[in-house]
Amino acid sequence: MIAQVITVNEILEQALLFDFYGELLTEHQKEIYGQFLLEDLSLGEIAREAGISRQGVHDLIRRCSQTLAGYEEKLHLVERFLKIKKKVRQIEELLEEEQGSCRISGEIRPILKEILEEL
Known part of the structure; x- marks a missing residue:
């Protein structure tokens, strides 16, 4: 149960970061990250649609999360x-x-x- 609460909080935090800093990502990053975060698509679904590997989607999402968190560390807008x-x-x-x-x-x-x- 606690893991689910943490996950929900993390998702909300990532959504806020995406709202504030998403335009600083490349179009490709915005597309993939938006599908994962906002459309709740699985890594496999995104990979099939984008024509890349599931691991590639995973890595891109992880990098986007780190990038957005880095912007927040520097700018503190959220x-x-x-x-x-x-x-x-x-x-x-x-x-x-x-x-x-x-x-x-x-x-x-x-x-x-x-x-x-x-x-």
Whole structure:
């Protein structure tokens, strides 16, 4: 059970990295990695479709994961995104607690919603 949770968390982390840095990969890398991560295709399915070996797909996916993690180590965009999102949620919770005691809360909520949508 724990292994499944870790796997789900890793998949979510890889999906975020792909969202942020995927455009920095080559077209071929984006195609293969996207099929694996987003379309949930097996290595064998991707290999057949791409006309390469299963081992080649495995190696490419591993390299893409390392490349994306390297970009995050240098740029920290995902980390910053998650921190900002958490802070916006905290503000929303505080506004919920105050509910109506402050007329400004009605003006703040749309701004917070806009920030979350832009993130």
